[in-house]
Amino acid sequence: MDKAIRITSELIQKKTVTPKDDGAIKLISDILSEADFNCHEILEGNVKNLFARWGSKDSKKTLGFNGHVDVVPPGESLLWKFDPFSGLITGNEILGRGAVDMKSAVAAFTVAATDFVKVNKPDGSIVITITGDEEGEALHGTKAILKWMKKNNESVNHFIVGEPTSKIKLGDTIKIGRRGSLTAYFNSSGIQGHTAYPHLASNPINSMNTLIHSILNDKLDEGSKYFEPSTASFTTIDVDNSANNVIPATCKATLNIRFNDLHSSKTLINWLKEHVDRTNTVHQSQIRMNVKVSGESFINTNSNFTKMVVNEVTDRLKIKPILSTSGGTSDARFIKDFSEVLELGLVGKTMHQVNERVDINDVVNLKDLYQSIIKRYFSEDSY
Numbered sequence: 511m512d513k514a515i516r517i518t519s520e521l522i523q524k525k526t527v528t529p530k531d532d533g534a535i536k537l538i539s540d541i542l543s544e545a546d547f548n549c550h551e552i553l554e555g556n557v558k559n560l561f562a563r564w565g566s567k568d569s570k571k572t573l574g575f576n577g578h579v580d581v582v583p584p585g586e587s588l589l590w591k592f593d594p595f596s597g598l599i600t601g602n603e604i605l606g607r608g609a610v611d612m613k614s615a616v617a618a619f620t621v622a623a624t625d626f627v628k629v630n631k632p633d634g635s636i637v638i639t640i641t642g643d644e645e646g647e648a649l650h651g652t653k654a655i656l657k658w659m660k661k662n663n664e665s666v667n668h669f670i671v672g673e674p675t676s677k678i679k680l681g682d683t684i685k686i687g688r689r690g691s692l693t694a695y696f697n698s699s700g701i702q703g704h705t706a707y708p709h710l711a712s713n714p715i716n717s718m719n720t721l722i723h724s725i726l727n728d729k730l731d732e733g734s735k736y737f738e739p740s741t742a743s744f745t746t747i748d749v750d751n752s753a754n755n756v757i758p759a760t761c762k763a764t765l766n767i768r769f770n771d772l773h774s775s776k777t778l779i780n781w782l783k784e785h786v787d788r789t790n791t792v793h794q795s796q797i798r799m800n801v802k803v804s805g806e807s808f809i810n811t812n813s814n815f816t817k818m819v820v821n822e823v824t825d826r827l828k829i830k831p832i833l834s835t836s837g838g839t840s841d842a843r844f845i846k847d848f849s850e851v852l853e854l855g856l857v858g859k860t861m862h863q864v865n866e867r868v869d870i871n872d873v874v875n876l877k878d879l880y881q882s883i884i885k886r887y888f889s890e891d892s893y
């Protein structure tokens with residue numbers, strides 16, 4: 511049995527719903543140590559992370575891999591046809607939570623890198639970073655690893671994140687950027703009162719209604735070269751009122767914006783402020799706004815590293831990958847401030863679903879692909 515398959519199965523058996531570790535980091539760090547990687551556990555908050563380097567940190571070229579061993583909860587247990595933490599290997603699949611997102615990619619790049627350095631001694635260095643906090647708030651995960659790396663002068667030139675980026679066939683999609691995400695929380699305060707005497711009250715729903723219409727009717731953009739149009743979606747409207755004859759005192763609403771490279775969180779916050787100010791003037795109301803930024807949009811075009819990876823995927827898998835920026839946020843949003851980064855991984859069809867599973871051939875092919883990328887990275891000199 512291929513080592514990547516065995517390790518994927520063993521990782522799935524670790525119950526690692528964020529932020530639990532259950533021995534997953536140790537499993538990987540033991541394999542890396544055995545292949546002469548220097549491993550450091552980075553503990554922050556209640557999260558265990560791993561930094562591992564083969565070779566010298568003064569190397570002129572360092573290739574990094576990043577992944578997470580935490581998983582989302584299994585959800586409705588009755589809908590699972592097998593134990594989500596069994597890691598069962600059937601004829602052609604490995605079953606369980608994390609099979610595609612993304613324990614198999616962690617196993618694949620771990621085996622690819624360790625097998626490679628055991629035989630070849632590249633003129634350079636390989637770094638592997640693994641976190642236990644990607645699916646949650648991601649406060650103590652890759653962010654903490656990068657902080658630790660900066661503090662310890664550990665640099666990386668290019669990172670590959672092993673998230674499941676492929677759509678239908680392994681290698682058909684590489685992510686070279688991601689949309690940004692921000693959430694705005696609006697609170698409209700009025701004056702509570704009797705619906706029979708509305709002139710004595712001030713209804714916060716009216717001003718919130720105006721604000722929502724005003725934002726939704728102001729289209730952000732039509733998309734850009736590598737990005738789909740930005741989207742603004744209201745996700746909650748709450749008044750917490752069970753009476754039909756009481757005008758409520760407050761109305762709250764939540765808005766999530768996924769934005770492309772035509773915006774930044776700063777320009778969007780100003781855009782939202784204008785809408786709030788205009789609404790407040792018209793209604794003589796008091797709507798306040800709080801904003802939480804999850805990540806800025808970013809894009810990496812014209813990179814020789816990306817070109818090399820595209821060529822390797824094309825040569826090996828006979829498929830020309832699409833360069834994409836679709837999907838939610840990932841840890842690449844933190845890494846992009848640290849080094850160049852792209853994302854390449856398995857077909858994500860069953861990620862976060864019940865009965866998550868991965869094709870055994872895909873895992874082996876991904877491991878072989880990562881290994882040939884490592885080989886090409888250290889044998890060519892143009893990036």
Ligand SMILES: [Zn+2]
Pocket residue numbers: 578611612644673674
């Ligand atoms: Zn993931």
